[in-house]
Amino acid sequence: MAGGLLTTGEEYPQVDWPHQFADDEVGILHLFGVHPKYRRTGISSELLQEIIKQAGKEGKQAVHLDVLAGNVPSEKLYVKNGFTVVQALTLHYDDIGDQDAKVLEYCI
Known part of the structure; x- marks a missing residue:
C-alpha cells in the first residue's frame, strides 16, 4: 500500500x-511510494511524517531526498510537509542513468 526506506549517511556530496x-x-529517504489506489487520501503525508519522526528518534538532524525533475506531485508533497528545495542538478541513477533532479532537505 505505502512505504519508504530511510538510510543513514550523506549521498549527495556535490x-x-x-x-x-x-x-x-x-537520514536519506529512498523509494517512497504509495499505491495509486491510496493516493490523495492523506496516507502519503502521514507516512512521511512518521518517517521524519522516526529519524528524529534515531538522532537524525535532517532528512535529505531527491525527486526527478518534472515529478510535480511528489515535489508538492514534500514541500507541503516541510521540505525545502535546495538545488536542481543532474544525478546518476543505476537503473535509469543521468537524470535532472532536485534535492530537498527537512531539518528536524
Whole structure:
C-alpha cells in the first residue's frame, strides 16, 4: 500500500547544503511510494511524517531526498510537509542513468 526506506549517511556530496551535519546525523529517504489506489487520501503525508519522526528518534538532524525533475506531485508533497528545495542538478541513477533532479532537505 505505502512505504519508504530511510538510510543513514550523506549521498549527495556535490550539494552545498544550507545546514551542515555529520553523515550519521542525516537520514536519506529512498523509494517512497504509495499505491495509486491510496493516493490523495492523506496516507502519503502521514507516512512521511512518521518517517521524519522516526529519524528524529534515531538522532537524525535532517532528512535529505531527491525527486526527478518534472515529478510535480511528489515535489508538492514534500514541500507541503516541510521540505525545502535546495538545488536542481543532474544525478546518476543505476537503473535509469543521468537524470535532472532536485534535492530537498527537512531539518528536524
